[in-house]
Amino acid sequence: MIEVELRVNGTAHRVELDPRVSLLDALREQLGLTGTKKGCNQGACGACTVLVDGDRIAACLALAVQYGGREITTIEGVAHPLQRAFVRTDGLQCGYCTPGQICSALGMLAEADAGMPSAVTEHLAEPRVTLSSAEVRERMSGNLCRCGAYNGITDAIREVAGARPGVSS
Amino acid sequence: MRPFEYVSAPDVATAVRAISDAPGAKLLGGGTNLVDLMRQDVERPTTVVDISGVPLTGVDELPDGGLRIGALVRNSRLAAHPVVRARFPVLAQALLSGASGQLRNMATVGGNLLQRTRCLYFVDASAACNKREPGSGCDAVGGFHRGGAVLGASEHCIATHPSDMAVALAALDAVVEVESVRGTRRVPLVELHRLPGDTPHRETELEPDELITAVEVPASTAAATSRYRKVRDRASFAFALVSVAAAIDVQDGAVAAVRIALGGVAAKPWRAYEAERVLTGARATEAVFREAAEAELAGAVGLPGNEFKIELARRTIVATLRQLRVEGGAA
């Protein structure tokens, strides 16, 4: 067992961890933060997406012991206009992929703000990103939605992205 | 997942010592491949040496215009690096076409190079697999092998190497720097991975106690006009069926320099030397592109489920070169 300080949504938790425990299971089972979901446990669906120091990652393939001392944000710690936008555009149905979609989108917006390109970025060297529908869809492709709420999700993200200064959609 | 001892290494020296001290130890980078395989009982390290905090995170320009990339640089950061985007677009594109945004934020350069095959039988402990269990046979040959190799495979194993980044690095003549308790050595990327032969379980030229510290990419005139074309079953978030990394320098309609590597077709990123030979000095025409692609795939062997990749690879080579010719012309 290893003692780790997990800093989640601004609160520090000292936990004893078997090093096998994934960050996802530590959140869900140890800390009772079940907002982060487990859809595949293999990195393939994005339901477990959380933010670590602002970067989105798949918590199911992260060992919790690797993330001691880092600032972890889960859906429970998110209070952002994007959540209302999801409801307005109906970017959800069963809701199971939704926390992952929202955390992923927040990480993605920060990446776009930092000028990071994607696989569909036409001019790679261009330092600014325009979040077209194609850009949003490519960047969000790590988050599966079996209910097929993709149109609404893209709309919600572009609505929020477009409302911020400095970002065009 | 089986229990293991966890060691967090703050620096290269500690990591190298830890891994040489414990036979059966494995290095942990982003964990996106190792953790997955440990959960499936395919990897069973007794000790896990966590190097995710080792500060090999620089991307530095070399005096000759090349790049030195730390082994712990995250795939997403490398793809976004201004020099990579401007001078080595093939590398940025390869990285960006791999996995997902979340995984690219976790995956490291070293881990990406050493990720293991996605062969369906390799990850299923109930199947016969020479790579996982030497001598047990290969269920993929008579089974599902859509992802299987058409170049350099053997009857013992037809697995492919899944990395996109490695294909770009192969085309760019990258060199891998490795360190162990015995010191530092350099391995050309095209020699890092092995073809299966009758020892498919030996996948690379590295010893189990060696740590990748950096990848160096030399300066190249062709790299500025380079591109990665990945062909896959869905529009995003899928491994390559076939991919092509190509860089070309066309002067007065003739090919002055060209580098091509293929992904999804072999147990290693496949440098297309034959195609390069045909192209070098020739006119940059569609017919020559096709001739080069034919030459490269001349020795390809397919099975019922992956034969299509031979023609697909030819076409993708031609399409990529054609596009580069247009882009190069425009530039």
Next chain:
Amino acid sequence: MTQAPERVSPPVEPPVVDSGPVVGRPVDRVDGTAKTSGQARYSAEFPYPDITHAALVHADVARGRITTIDSADAEAVDGVLAVITHRNAPKMAEAPKVSLLDLSTMAAGTRVNYLNTDEVHWNGQPVAVVVAETLDAAHAAARLVRVQYEALPAVTDFAAAQGDTKPAKGGMMGAGEAKKGDAEAALATAPVSVDATYTTPPQNHNAIEPHATTAFWDGDELTVHDATQSIDWVRKHLAIRFKVPAAGIRVVATYVGGGFGGKGSVWAGTLLAVLAARVTKRPVRMALTREAVFRTVGGRAPTVQRVALGAGHDGLLTALVHTGVSAVGRTGGNAEPVGSQSQHLYAARSVLIQHRTTELDMLPNTFMRAPGEAVGSFALESAVDELAVELAIDPVELRTRNEPERSPTDGKRFSRQNLARVYADGAERFGWAARDPKPRSMRDGRRLLGWGVATAFHMPIQLPADVSVRLSADGTVLVRSSFHEIGVGAATAQAQITADALGVPLDAVTVEHGDSDQPPAPMAGGSGQTASLAAAVLQACDRIKREALALAGKAPGSPLHGLRPADLRATGGGLFRADVPAGAEHAGETYADILARAGRDHLEARTGSDNRFRSAVGQARFMAGFLNDRRKWVRAAIGAHFCEVAVDEDTGEVRVTRWVGVFDVGRVVNAKTAASQLRGGVVMGIGAALGEETLLDPRTGRIMNPGLGEYHLPVHADVPRIDVSYLDEPDPTAPLGILGIGEVSIVGVAAAVANAVHHATGVRVRDLPVTLDRLL
């Protein structure tokens, strides 16, 4: 005060009620905030202080007997509480015999009595359960259970088993036959004909929430949080299997992370979680891994279909043959009724519909979104397109010309008939008129463009539902029913219906669902939940209004004194005279006033049944009514899909770039959630068209891609803007005019894509999925 519940089966043909101010509007989901904030709890997320974790061990032979089980290493793992195998498992009763009088007898996904037998019936069948203090210990130990088998000969190759088929039994998915005239003879003499074989692969639902069960016994009382679409079935089935009274079992499924039919039956995970909780006397959580879902929960069966069409040069069909063979398991499963839509859709002078099955030693199939039609339409609608090409008639025109007056096989009337209209609307929205019918005639750079169409068709079911509605003196309303919120916006829709029925604002209505302590609701399946519940909700609200009126009527001072229900309308939080403008003085009164005067703090009405006998009688009566009704009408939701694909000329990669779907689904309760659900069906159809395939190794019967990395669901980048619209006209034969929208929109999608691919490339792909190797 609780009123004695009255047993009433919902009327089969209730009166159509005008939609009020809320029904039909694009209201936000009532649970949107819970779901976007991480507060909505799913079945694996209920905290129990001394929770334990269970993991399955799966067989790796297709058929055989267990000879030895060595669990010593597993038991030695720190934290392991029990390794349960057929050697030490408590007895479970067998699954009950299926009876039409009690639909819950169909609950079992398979007939296997897990861990009560040494027999193995498919590769992946659970043969042991490990229970441990932690998740990691349970899964690590499960890997260490060593099981040996005497392998027996097994049939696991669907393609090779085509020689050994038999006629389909009707079964739960209703694979009927139909025959009219001599279709084969008509085909042989038809001036123009097509006759082709189409195949579709096994597919899996892959709801993003894997099946999970949390089970806790307290004596003979059991609480189960289960990811299910059929709470009532789970409860009744568990009562039978564990020989305890159903009344002592509580099943909770407030939120379910998607179902699509995969959570409609009771599968191994649920039973074994409950069994493990019995053994360990601790709460047990069995959260299946994605692999375990693939190995223990059935999917859509593979099919081989023949569609042959004969027509005159005018395009009118003279013969329609649609036959299919699908796989079933030896321990359960149902024929895929692939010809279901072909019985009704086109006016053919002669028709032959037949379903056959072949039995494999594999996990039984189950219903998956639009069983039958989803894959049957691929064959039928591809064949219609092939015929259009042969005839050189526009495929929209060909379908329109063949729209039948009455159902061609049985002469039944259609409750609605709008095929030509949805096609006309769709063609307009899509710009179909600009299409050059020649293949390879349209392009965008190096990408070939193709436009395709196909028809959607689905017959929603209706089941009996119980609800209670309670109107409180403060004007708030509580609706309770143990229905399922699997993503369709069920609570939102029922809140809207209730609000209009009682004339109260939407936010005065609270809907509680997903708990067997509430009145029983039918399974969420067959696109029937919304309409089934609507019938019951309307009836309960009606009774409340009558009671309110009766109370008011007794009071001489009430403006409602002496009025009859027909004189009134429910609005403004009360009952008001229908013949005076809203807001007029003394036109009526609020429920609050009525209740206050009468000294009542609430009114409550409950529809349905309160005991087993009444429930059985009610169900039987309902089924009789329903079947009788089906004898009279073909009641179907329909639609027209229009799509554009772009095919890379070099690599054969197919991407869907544009979609227009126009549907007739009767009345739409919520414009927002309905559109989402219709889009969702299209998205799943795009998956089936381009990528989805469960890879069953024919040598071993083992699923080789039991993960989301290798089973390709569509991702964001695969899905373009999907333009959906609907006629929004009430169906005169359905409660509130509602048909059902859950399934219709997946039907025809794969064919529309394949037809577009043909238009783009000239290549006709008759085997799903349409992967690029088929186009090189």
